[in-house]
Amino acid sequence: MRRYTTLLLTAFLLVVVVVAGSAYLAGSGHVEKGVAMRELTVYTTLPAEHAALLSDGYEKKSRVRVNFVPLSSKDLVDRAAKDDRSAALVLADERTLAELSKRGAFAPYDSEATDAVPEEFRQEQGAWTGVWYDPVVFAVNSDYLRTLKNVPDTWTELSRGETRISMTDFVAADAASNLLYSLIAQFGDEEAYRILRGIHPQVVQYTKYLSNPVRQVGMGEADISIAVASETLRYVADGYPIRIIYPADGTAYTLAGAGVLASAKPDDQQAAGEFVDWLLSDEAQTILWQKGFDFLPTNRATLAYQQFAGKNLVLFTQKPDFTDEQRHEFLDRWVKYIRFSKAGK
Template structure:
């Protein structure tokens, strides 16, 4: 289990919120699946409880695992809110009727991309942060091995990178599925699969989790990772020699999302948490927990370590199409058959 954040830090963050704390037994409880990093999950759990008195039961799960749990619990939901993780599984939960439509009063305060996520899901999910896909690289290994810094998708096909790159498996990772969907939209499907077959020769390992490759690059276990670049600064803050770059020829971004679960047992508290999580103050906790996505609330202070979206070339990513169950299943099945089955 993750360690709770130190009491002093939690109290300092709690002081940011004016709502007086009430007795936990009076305020009831809330069951949350949290699909962001442990430190962020712990912080929102501590602060929401201290400022409202609601007892938060927090379960940490990757977005793919979270969706599987919600499907398994469909007849008897045990979860009230699903917080964070890539938007595709949230859109699938919405499509399958697992989440509840809800228009938060905070909705007008959000960036257009977050409001669009809500509209596309018929208000069954909402964007809470965004982060671009790119490359992480170990600065010491790149220099030691005299390798070029990859600046485009094509650069990763350089034979010098054979065995030097890690990316997650799109069947288990939202990060890697974002890569597949990005390449298909950037190059066209046939060229994208030819590209991924060529890239396969340079991949040393497909990890289960999306953050695995950048953590491996930070620790010198691989030279390059394909990752969300907002995961780089937190590793650098721990003293690891990691830098990030976004491909000059275009990239996609995740929209991390939040959903209320249909059949939630603690619906009033779930809505209270949902509204709170969309406020600027609550969203600024991401950076306080060393997570550097762009918050969806326009009034949230943006940490200087958050990637500058104005300097990144983004593709017009079709979240509705690539977030649908049928398209995701089809592309992952094709990746397994055409790419993952090949020898390296």
């Protein structure tokens, strides 16, 4: 009898150990094949495809599952500004990050990786750090380029030319409208609209998508496109006859960056910081590049940055820090007096 009692007691203790272990693993985060995985929740304005690539890549490297929550800029600001501890990090566009920084939503984060990022790509107190950017370039058909004696390499020269230009409609995409606001911030509204009035008669099509202007140049349907570098590089990699011209008088760009939320728990803030450092690494950049997302890394210490042919391009120095009302007015003026103006042609 004593023997059976001992066996029953041993079995009971084993059950207790298994239950306790399962409870511990469940409290640690996601459990995969019996191994606890830490989880990190990130609010983001990035496209879902970008987020999925980054999440999968980081999980394979660090055994940390990154749960991206896609939100509009307004919804993200409203949610992240609250002290709800639901997320530890924000990965978003520069304007969203700047607004959250004004509201004190971020805990400053500094590391060797963030220190390698130029000041123009990060908040001066370390509230957020840019991880990559996408500049606007001139994509030129290679055959057309060979016919030119003087290559237009400034916005002014482009506005004075006689060529076939394709560009994305400013009202169709944020990256396109950002060019309008950036031209105004850099040159002043009078000069910016003068440049755009000069470009308008040469435009064969205002497209709805960022990729179409580059495709049209590659197919010979346009001579020059005003396009984002990431789309241009994708078509160049696919063998289209396109040469990239980086505007000598500077260009606009869209910036994506990350900020650690002050409302997050200390352990989650540490995990968020480690993820930021990874986003600034060659590994993260390579994951995006392999899928055709050719963004320029802000971390100049990376091999990815050193290999980029246009790494020394000139960027606009003035930020388009305009209110929503100002942006609406600028866009409305362009639509009325240039885009759909008979005098514009």
